[in-house]
């Protein structure tokens with residue numbers, strides 16, 4: 001059976017599934033039940049200086065799919081609203097009781113050396129396995145010069161990371177904000193500051209919806225609102241791209257990455273790991289479905305790894321990275337064409353409308369003698385854009401079939417149609 005255990009930047013855990021710093025990890029009561037359910041580790045809800053933060057009511061909002069499933073989740077919560085002393089006491093006890101599980105402490109204090117110098121030994125004394133620097137919180141805390149206000153300035157990221165490496169022996173994970181143009185900037189800064197790992201993403205600035213009667217965004221706090229942090233399934237593609245950007249950046253090569261953002265199943269986790277992560281963190285899915293989702297995650301990942309012959313997480317971590325490249329290195333001679341399985345087609349015409357109105361007019365709409373319509377791909381016109389396949393409501397009705405062009409691999413830097421092609 002596949003071995004799910006990991007050693008992430010020196011932090012050992014029986015499996016790569018950690019709960020992200022958030023309400024699921026904000027007190028011993030939650031963390032203990034999460035460990036009982038089987039989570040390999042947790043990142044404790046972000047600690048700060050006393051007096052503790054104060055939260056508002058209400059706090060969350062969401063974007064829903066047609067069946068009321070939550071596609072995206074938004075929150076305006078701050079860091080822990082409990083005192084430092086209570087949190088540290090609970091962390092120490094939990095670590096003592098659960099020595100085999102990872103317990104990482106998330107931290108956010110002012111961007112001043114003295115503040116870090118003060119809190120780091122207190123955390124280290126609890127026996128926690130490591131710290132995660134919350135440079136990502138996008139609401140409330142940046143107004144106080146913390147969270148994303150630090151994460152958006154690579155010089156600050158490097159400086160604070162260096163303080164943490166100077167004043168503690170614990171592994172330092174730098175949690176990055178996605179609210180930035182190029183994620184590689186702060187990732188390189190963390191690396192240069194001596195970070196042992198990075199984790200990403202924190203939440204994305206968002207307004208999920210507007211109450212058009214009250215003329216206010218959600219969540220509503222006494223008739224007003226503010227932007228929140230977006231997470232859940234909707235952010236996964238953004239998070240995965242950012243993870244891949246860091247994993248394939250030579251400047252940060254080899255830095256351990258903890259993938260976060262929209263993970264709710266073993267498959268989501270496997271995808272992040274394939275893109276270079278070696279642990280994953282979950283928040284929204286646990287908040288919506290409870291701690292027991294980890295059972296399916298561990299079971300599913302383990303079965304899939306057995307099926308594929310991967311013995312450990314390291315066996316497939318980063319395996320999709322060599323195949324993730326810049327556009328200019330894609331094969332200009334590769335060609336696929338849409339193929340409709342007439343036995344599966346229900347004649348809805350959606351593929352035809354999509355291709356006719358917005359793509360390449362490559363589907364013929366043929367009126368049959370019995371008054372029904374038949375849809376056929378005009379192979380010579382099809383550019384293989386995938387739009388019809390994406391639009392089609394029937395599973396596997398449209399497939400994209402690779403064509404044998406007889407042409408060798410040729411990328412844009414070699415293409416004669418490129419006026420700026422590189423000399424061969």
Ligand SMILES: Cc1cc2nc3c(=O)[nH]c(=O)nc-3n(C[C@H](O)[C@H](O)[C@H](O)COP(=O)(O)O)c2cc1C
Pocket residue numbers: 020021022023045046073074075077078079080106134136137175201202203230231232233235260261262263281282283284285
């Ligand atoms: C209600 C809520 C509170 C959060 N609080 C924190 C926090 O205190 N510290 C932190 O680093 N991230 C915090 N996050 C961000 C999560 O740790 C995580 O990065 C983000 O939600 C993306 O993961 P997900 O899509 O699995 O939710 C919070 C998220 C939510 C929804």
Ligand code: SF4
Pocket residue numbers: 337338354355359360361362363377381382383384385386387388389
């Ligand atoms: S793949 Fe694109 S171009 Fe080809 S038939 Fe479908 S929508 Fe049209």
Ligand code: SF4
Pocket residue numbers: 340344345346347348349350351352375391392393394397398
């Ligand atoms: S969208 Fe799919 S089911 Fe509908 S007509 Fe096209 S191929 Fe048939």
